[in-house]
Amino acid sequence: MKLPLSWLKDYVEVKESPQKLADSLLLTGTKVDSIETIDEDSVFEFEVTPNRADCLSAIGIAREIAAIYKRQLIIPAAFSETPKPQSQGKEVVFQVADRKLCPAYSIGVIDSVKVGPSPDWLAHRLEKSGIRSINNIVDITNYVMLETGQPMHAFDFTKITGRMNLRAAGAGEKIITLDGIERSMPQGAVVIEDAEKLIDLAGLMGGESSEIDQNTTTVVLHVPIYDPLAIRRTSQVLGLRTEASNRFEKQLDPSGHRYGFERAAFLLSTIAQGSLASEIKSVGYGRLEREIKLPASSIGETLGIQLSEGQIKEILASLEFATSLQGRQLKVIVPSFRTDVRKPIDIIEEIGRIYGYNKFPRTLPAGEIPSKDLPSEDFEREIRGFFGLLGLQEIYSSSLTSGEIIESAGYASEDCLRVANRLVVDYEFLRPTLMVGLLAAAKTNQENFNQFSLFELGKVFEKKEAADKLPSQPNKIAALFFNSNFAKSRGALEAVFRKLNIAGAKFTLSEESTLFTQPAANIYLGDVFLGKIGKIKPETSAKFDINLPAFGFELDCETLRSHSAPTYYQPIPKFPTVKENISLFLPEEVAFADVAGAVEKAAGKNYYSLQLLEDTQIERRRSILIGVEYYDPSHTLNKEKTGFIRGKILKELRAIGAQPRIAPEP
Amino acid sequence: MEKITEEALKEISEVKNQIDLERARLRYLGRKSGVLAKITSEIPKLPPSQRLGIGTKVRKARTQMETAFESATKAAKKVSAEVIDVTAPGIKIEAGSLHPLTKVVEEIKEIFHYLGFTWVDGPEVDTDLYNFQKLNMPPAHPARDVQQTYYLDKELLLRTHTSSMQVRYMETHKPPIRVLFPGRCYRRDMPDSTHLPSFYQVEGLLVDAQATMTDLLGSLEFFAKQFFGESTKIRVYGHHFPYTEPSIEVEVYYPRSGWLEILGAGMVHPAVLRNGHINPNRYRGWAFGMGPDRLAMLKYGIGDIRILYNNDLRFLNQF
Numbered sequence: 001m002k003l004p005l006s007w008l009k010d011y012v013e014v015k016e017s018p019q020k021l022a023d024s025l026l027l028t029g030t031k032v033d034s035i036e037t038i039d040e041d042s043v044f045e046f047e048v049t050p051n052r053a054d055c056l057s058a059i060g061i062a063r064e065i066a067a068i069y070k071r072q073l074i075i076p077a078a079f080s081e082t083p084k085p086q087s088q089g090k091e092v093v094f095q096v097a098d099r100k101l102c103p104a105y106s107i108g109v110i111d112s113v114k115v116g117p118s119p120d121w122l123a124h125r126l127e128k129s130g131i132r133s134i135n136n137i138v139d140i141t142n143y144v145m146l147e148t149g150q151p152m153h154a155f156d157f158t159k160i161t162g163r164m165n166l167r168a169a170g171a172g173e174k175i176i177t178l179d180g181i182e183r184s185m186p187q188g189a190v191v192i193e194d195a196e197k198l199i200d201l202a203g204l205m206g207g208e209s210s211e212i213d214q215n216t217t218t219v220v221l222h223v224p225i226y227d228p229l230a231i232r233r234t235s236q237v238l239g240l241r242t243e244a245s246n247r248f249e250k251q252l253d254p255s256g257h258r259y260g261f262e263r264a265a266f267l268l269s270t271i272a273q274g275s276l277a278s279e280i281k282s283v284g285y286g287r288l289e290r291e292i293k294l295p296a297s298s299i300g301e302t303l304g305i306q307l308s309e310g311q312i313k314e315i316l317a318s319l320e321f322a323t324s325l326q327g328r329q330l331k332v333i334v335p336s337f338r339t340d341v342r343k344p345i346d347i348i349e350e351i352g353r354i355y356g357y358n359k360f361p362r363t364l365p366a367g368e369i370p371s372k373d374l375p376s377e378d379f380e381r382e383i384r385g386f387f388g389l390l391g392l393q394e395i396y397s398s399s400l401t402s403g404e405i406i407e408s409a410g411y412a413s414e415d416c417l418r419v420a421n422r423l424v425v426d427y428e429f430l431r432p433t434l435m436v437g438l439l440a441a442a443k444t445n446q447e448n449f450n451q452f453s454l455f456e457l458g459k460v461f462e463k464k465e466a467a468d469k470l471p472s473q474p475n476k477i478a479a480l481f482f483n484s485n486f487a488k489s490r491g492a493l494e495a496v497f498r499k500l501n502i503a504g505a506k507f508t509l510s511e512e513s514t515l516f517t518q519p520a521a522n523i524y525l526g527d528v529f530l531g532k533i534g535k536i537k538p539e540t541s542a543k544f545d546i547n548l549p550a551f552g553f554e555l556d557c558e559t560l561r562s563h564s565a566p567t568y569y570q571p572i573p574k575f576p577t578v579k580e581n582i583s584l585f586l587p588e589e590v591a592f593a594d595v596a597g598a599v600e601k602a603a604g605k606n607y608y609s610l611q612l613l614e615d616t617q618i619e620r621r622r623s624i625l626i627g628v629e630y631y632d633p634s635h636t637l638n639k640e641k642t643g644f645i646r647g648k649i650l651k652e653l654r655a656i657g658a659q660p661r662i663a664p665e666p
Numbered sequence: 667m668e669k670i671t672e673e674a675l676k677e678i679s680e681v682k683n684q685i686d687l688e689r690a691r692l693r694y695l696g697r698k699s700g701v702l703a704k705i706t707s708e709i710p711k712l713p714p715s716q717r718l719g720i721g722t723k724v725r726k727a728r729t730q731m732e733t734a735f736e737s738a739t740k741a742a743k744k745v746s747a748e749v750i751d752v753t754a755p756g757i758k759i760e761a762g763s764l765h766p767l768t769k770v771v772e773e774i775k776e777i778f779h780y781l782g783f784t785w786v787d788g789p790e791v792d793t794d795l796y797n798f799q800k801l802n803m804p805p806a807h808p809a810r811d812v813q814q815t816y817y818l819d820k821e822l823l824l825r826t827h828t829s830s831m832q833v834r835y836m837e838t839h840k841p842p843i844r845v846l847f848p849g850r851c852y853r854r855d856m857p858d859s860t861h862l863p864s865f866y867q868v869e870g871l872l873v874d875a876q877a878t879m880t881d882l883l884g885s886l887e888f889f890a891k892q893f894f895g896e897s898t899k900i901r902v903y904g905h906h907f908p909y910t911e912p913s914i915e916v917e918v919y920y921p922r923s924g925w926l927e928i929l930g931a932g933m934v935h936p937a938v939l940r941n942g943h944i945n946p947n948r949y950r951g952w953a954f955g956m957g958p959d960r961l962a963m964l965k966y967g968i969g970d971i972r973i974l975y976n977n978d979l980r981f982l983n984q985f
Contacts, residue, residue, distance in 0.1 A: 029904030049906035050808035304878025349912035353904030362884035369782030441977035
């Protein structure tokens with residue numbers, strides 16, 4: 001909402017510079033987005049929070065200024081008594097079919113108006129406030145709306161046939177609004193009709209059929225309060241927001257419509273020579289104030305500062321709240337325009353913000369510290385750290401992505417969670433795998449880097465329901481190795497397992513999956529599936545424009561965490577280990593896992609470690625070189641025992657079909 | 667004596683590096699255990715006839731050896747200096763690193779950990795109930811406007827703030843509560859330099875028998891000074907959130923740009939405590955929410971939020 005400073009000065013004295021005023025308003029909760037200078041006047045653009053309907057007006061802002069600086073607020077007088085119709089009686093019959101839609105209003109007829117351009121002061125004030133000047137009649141209704149916060153509408157009396165009736169629209173009913181657009185209304189929009197036609201899309205925009213024009217001499221002035229929800233829904237469905245709807249959808253002062261009518265009628269008579277031609281009919285001219293009681297001690301207990309009774313009364317009085325202390329209870333009378341103040345805590349907020357939060361002492365909480373273990377997020381910090389140590393770069397990609405990207409990664413978008421109200425196609429589906437972000441990042445970087453590895457930790461989303469009735473959304477950690485190979489990616493993973501103290505991870509050959517082609521493996525911790533590792537399918541790489549081989553893996557964080565054992569020191573062998581390198585020919589059907597199993601089985605309690613040192617092809621046969629270490633925890637192995645263990649290992653290796661390339665022991 | 671000298675000179679000529687050269691020098695010329703020193707110390711034990719001339723021979727051998735060692739040392743030094751150009755770059759070691767957002771979130775966690783806070787993760791796909799209704803925002807509440815929401819269906823939505831965790835956590839935990847909720851949130855915004863449909867937030871919640879606005883302000887000032895530096899100034903102003911009352915926003919003073927808003931906060935609304943099965947007559951609470959994206963942008967001087975999520979290594983390698 002925009003308002004010129006000169007206008008605010010009608011109601012309250014302002015001695016401060018515009019910037020100083022803006023700061024003071026900000027600190028009490030009314031943000032000034034910008035100050036613009038037009039014709040030596042400062043035009044403030046205010047950002048008013050949705051609870052403060054009263055501040056969507058010049059008087060409301062002026063009242064805040066008066067409270068901040070402890071100054072007098074002067075508002076234009078309304079009719080001191082209800083005036084009698086000045087000219088011959090013209091009656092309007094206004095019916096409300098559903099009281100809920102329009103619980104309160106004032107209405108009356110004003111005739112002898114002379115339609116013409118507004119006087120300069122009026123046109124300028126409106127234009128500085130961002131509202132186009134149209135003619136004096138329409139301008140006055142807009143002016144009073146900006147002044148008081150109460151929107152209103154003027155109809156041309158002669159264009160209305162018979163009685164006026166306010167009701168809910170049926171779906172698809174049509175009306176041409178003042179902007180010349182034919183609008184098809186949703187069920188439940190508030191409309192006003194006469195005996196023949198729709199004349200108003202109530203709360204949003206008037207109808208063209210009853211528009212004020214140059215020939216208008218008699219107007220029906222209608223100052224209503226509508227059901228905020230009905231206005232808000234219609235506004236959202238039609239995608240139409242107006243100055244009026246922005247106010248009607250909030251809690252307006254229930255008794256403000258009468259003042260609004262009287263103020264507009266006064267301006268119509270002084271500016272457009274109009275005169276009241278009917279009674280002013282006011283319905284639901286309501287309660288003026290409300291009473292809230294609160295324990296006086298709750299103010300200090302909540303704010304943490306101790307204010308005297310006098311300070312509290314003074315602050316509340318500056319906001320036009322009347323206060324009295326009854327024993328330990330504070331009784332506060334809240335004026336009707338403060339529709340946001342309903343509970344004791346609302347009173348405490350008013351005291352806090354006007355007193356000024358920056359004057360509060362700043363203390364630290366003194367209570368007991370909840371003593372609980374650090375939760376799983378710390379585990380996430382730990383694995384992030386490990387991946388960083390391994391030379392991988394962490395990325396953050398969007399978890400909301402496009403159907404096209406998901407399809408490119410080989411997933412069917414119809415299997416993925418999707419927002420029902422997308423704004424742009426780039427943000428429509430929830431990622432089923434972290435790999436979509438990693439692949440996109442690989443594409444971004446391949447121009448500038450020949451080789452890199454990336455990782456991300458975050459949630460992926462599945463349609464299936466989890467235990468808490470929400471869709472399953474587990475945390476995963478995934479890595480992508482660009483221009484790399486299987487062994488390198490698996491090596492990184494093994495390093496992570498070592499860091500997390502996870503023993504016994506099993507890699508089993510995997511069939512081709514959504515993301516990976518051969519070489520690919522399923523990873524198990526015990527019997528629990530942890531994730532997959534493998535080569536990104538060439539067709540996926542092609543769709544992401546990735547032009548060098550990429551490998552990756554994706555693991556379930558919770559599975560990883562639950563298998564991570566606390567580190568416990570394993571004694572370093574006191575006696576020397578025996579190190580032995582063995583060359584083996586391996587037939588196709590024998591895997592390294594079989595070799596490892598055979599060595600462990602053969603060495604038994606003497607087993608210390610096993611490494612794969614070389615893996616090559618010799619004359620089309622697979623030849624590997626393994627480094628075996630064995631020991632005895634209680635003494636140095638003698639020659640005999642060493643020979644015995646070696647023999648057992650070779651025997652087991654031969655048993656699985658491996659062919660040791662050394663001469664058998666004599 | 668001649669034999670010893672010959673051996674020593676041969677050894678010196680064969681040794682290539684400085685360390686071995688020094689070892690050889692100690693073996694022959696060492697003051698205590700060197701070969702020559704030992705011979706010298708044995709001289710008095712010899713019969714007088716054999717002593718004659720020995721001293722001269724030892725001195726001669728020492729001079730020969732010293733000359734040889736000297737020139738060999740020079741040569742060895744020269745060799746190493748020729749091979750290594752210290753001005754040339756070393757062999758590149760690719761170090762990984764953590765994303766600036768992770769760094770910022772970790773820093774926030776660490777600062778509040780000093781104040782006794784822990785943290786938990788929570789669902790990003792949540793219900794309207796926890797994201798809005800239990801936070802005092804019934805359907806069609808105008809305050810929902812500022813949080814443009816992605817819905818999956820009538821009930822499920824992408825959480826618009828990590829405040830969605832407040833009631834979830836209170837339902838299962840008794841006061842005293844001090845907890846952070848870091849995580850991803852979503853808003854139905856057009857992407858631009860300051861908005862993305864998906865971004866990060868860290869929510870903080872304290873509930874205790876005594877909890878005051880002054881403690882909230884003190885804790886937030888503590889955070890700002892830790893995060894931005896000891897001389898950091900904050901200012902606070904009234905604001906409106908349906909789930910806190912009183913509500914405030916906090917700005918820090920940034921010499922280059924003036925006052926910048928960094929977070930929203932307030933005293934937990936009594937109705938929200940009640941929704942979390944906590945009696946508002948016995949307990950009070952305060953809560954705050956901040957955006958690590960924005961904090962990272964301020965801290966590292968990043969002008970466009972999209973850079974944080976573009977994953978360009980030329981950006982990421984700087985952290």
